[in-house]
Amino acid sequence: MGSTTDHAFNVYRGTFIQLSRLPASGSKPELCRDKGALWVSTADGRIKGWDWKAHDDNGFEDLMTRSRWVDLDDVEATDVKFHSAKTKVKVIRADEERNEFFFPGFIDTHIHAPQYPNAGLFGSSTLLDWLETYTFPVESGFGAQPDPKAGLQTQTKPNDTPISGQNIYNQVIARTLSHGTTCASYFATIHIPATNALAALCHARGQRAFIGRVCMDNPKFCPKYYRDLSPDDSVAATRETIKFVHELDPSGQLVRPIVTPRFAPTCSEAALQGLGKLAAEFDPPLHIQTHISENRNEVDLVKELFPEADSYTGVYEKHNLLTPRTILAHAVHLTPEERKLVRARDSKISHCPASNSALGSGICPVRTFIDEGITVGLGTDVSGGYSPSILEAARQACLVSRLLGHTAQWKEDHPCVDKKDEGREKISVAESLYLATRGGAAVVDMAQDIGGFDMEMLWDVQLIQLGGVKGTEQGPLGSVCNGVKDNVNAGPVGNVDLFGTETWEEKIEKWVWSGDDRNVKAVWVGGRLVHTRG
């Protein structure tokens, strides 16, 4: 991150758990665990090496001596001279006794920042009525209503965003960081100032982010009070936000723009075409994100609005919006031909199970995507999804995959199942965490940079702590006479109860099934500490 420090490396000591890189497509992700020390350059926030022999004090001292390192916290004033030939490092420990370990930060490949105040509000609505009832009203509050007389939006400064909107963005960043999300691909609103404000806030708080101004100009679907004035406006306003983000972070080290047609029904063909062109103008081409085939009524609507297109996916294909840097959210009801096209273009899928269940959209056949070689990551889809936590998304990915075999669609697609393939559709805990880390990294086209502990990867990491149950040696019978005082108050952080009988893999399973933000003790992005548990 290039921040000024008085030391060359941060040296992380303790247990490191990650998902291994898949050796071949079709192979199953596995959790792997290493103990020892790993060091990150303070100059660029990247991993420069590790030593798994440094798993105990002797091994660690060997490493320090060999490397001619000296621990900042051990350097006393009088020692400066003595240590002058040595390199200063800062040591950060994960405490084994407290079930602490380092884990790659989560990547949220699909989240609508302005919808956060609506998290948990959707009644029994489904996609299209939900947009109208809940979503467009809240998003429209992030800026002035477009004035047809004024033509293009003229305000661009983040500070022109209503304070209420700024506070919401600030909160959604704080919350996602607190849940361990080190990188998020955000949909903002149609407003230039608010989109720029979201970029500025992510940049200031240190969250890695893709920032998308939402494009929606089709009067057939978009409400009058909340839409782009024209296809040209969609493109020009997006261009404004791209300019702002590029000026804010010229090398795209932390924050980058992403071209964001909301979804086919909200966009005119001219706008879609203009946005495809816009993304391709840059070198490398800009990222693109949109929604696809979330809900059956929506699929029908696309057929109606784009009668000449072969399919929903075909609409995006036609306008050059299917690229290797395109994130397609949901993809619940794609046909085999559409999946083939997605694969051919190497576009990516954001699986948003919490949202798909909450809005009754259906169950995305993740196993099918993976088997066909399509890259998948997880999205919270706040506020179609009720939670800003990717851990919750991972849990929901596991859950819905266990219901997938009961759906009519799956049964239709798999009329005969070999005994050996029974249950193959289920996503394991390890696989869900793969989707949350390495999978998400590949979805945002950063598989070389984030999602694991590989050499030269950025230190986008969370420090996890799990709770241990403090049993009494003589047993609680007899000693319990007042229910008010209990183990829970005295002991664990959060809801993960470890009884000391678990293997390390089981500890991870318990974390995924019962963990929450209380288990996230610290979060770093690009080596910078951006969140600590309060």
Added chain:
Amino acid sequence: MGSTTDHAFNVYRGTFIQLSRLPASGSKPELCRDKGALWVSTADGRIKGWDWKAHDDNGFEDLMTRSRWVDLDDVEATDVKFHSAKTKVKVIRADEERNEFFFPGFIDTHIHAPQYPNAGLFGSSTLLDWLETYTFPVESGFGAQPDPKAGLQTQTKPNDTPISGQNIYNQVIARTLSHGTTCASYFATIHIPATNALAALCHARGQRAFIGRVCMDNPKFCPKYYRDLSPDDSVAATRETIKFVHELDPSGQLVRPIVTPRFAPTCSEAALQGLGKLAAEFDPPLHIQTHISENRNEVDLVKELFPEADSYTGVYEKHNLLTPRTILAHAVHLTPEERKLVRARDSKISHCPASNSALGSGICPVRTFIDEGITVGLGTDVSGGYSPSILEAARQACLVSRLLGHTAQWKEDHPCVDKKDEGREKISVAESLYLATRGGAAVVDMAQDIGGFDMEMLWDVQLIQLGGVKGTEQGPLGSVCNGVKDNVNAGPVGNVDLFGTETWEEKIEKWVWSGDDRNVKAVWVGGRLVHTRG
């Protein structure tokens, strides 16, 4: 609870939210809210009255004066004489400013206490292999292995339970209380001492509970290392635990026994018959709990093991185990005829959605049950369910009901759906909370005593607190330069973020979708304070 106090009433002030009693079957549950004061006798822990005019200070003072009450905390030593003609009361407030309100305690109609250490551990298993791999091993650790030479179990004292088992039971009670569960229907293990220990701990800690010694004697299915020695042993050992619980709590004020054949495949016909008879011996007859039709392989197994039975439900019917006090857990795959029989016997259903998803069992058609007049409540089913929280069960009930329409079974059962009936199967937030409170109360046959704020109901209640987001008046832009300090640390409890724009019904929706034990500030059972947030 008849505990000794120096005051006659606890007077609760603030907002009270509950589900209204259903005026007629088929009507939809609604949330209702009252503000004012409600009082509970310290002698019996029951609600003796309320005054919704006492919603402000003037109204409250009127109530105090009119009732000739004096607030304990206002009584100073010198005032004793002055107040001697008055009745002392203790005032407990829910703070409106902090989004606090009183809500009926949750009722967990199906939970396996000894399985708690396994919460979150099941890999990708389904019911039958999960029992063998995870469940029987952990349960068998709660006592000595049955010794065929010894005949019946001879140990009965709670203290004969291994300390590890006592600690687990203590923790599961602490955890369920912390999640607002004021009443639970527990499966224990086959061991008499451990079953009695669970009863003793619930009694000591003040959780309302039904305690069931698990009966499983069928060598065809049960492992040798963990089963009753004979049908007689099943009945005699259960009788021992009933005796213990009746001696512990003679009037059944807090803790009661429940006859618990694990499920048909684990029980011989002789055991089932003996247990049906045992329950009927008492006046009123004892409660009964078991599992039914959770998983398709299990349904097939029952057909195989009981070739003469008409159906799975028929097995229980034959042995007089279907009574109005019978709790049938799961009921995912019942046939229409079986549902009719359940309805005719007025047996109750415990819906355990988290478990049914986690084990891939399927989706219980709750709407169908309700439409047919069958009583339904919620169960966590720890550890088929990964969470001891009924709030999580309510959330999952909403989620799976939104996927139900996608299942092959539902489509088969509803080939044509009227436009007006589209989405009828969805469980609303209000309905899920009804199932969690009044529904659960009816399932344990205590609809007159718990589940709401009716006159003479027991004060089994949780005090809920939701978090408010503290926005800055000048906006966060510019003032944010350090991501480490944030709103989240400074402000809310838990993950429910209120922005001040929500209606009270929306606050409840947010609670259900994002709440957890952090939002449970205090819990009372029968008027006794049994948990406060640490």
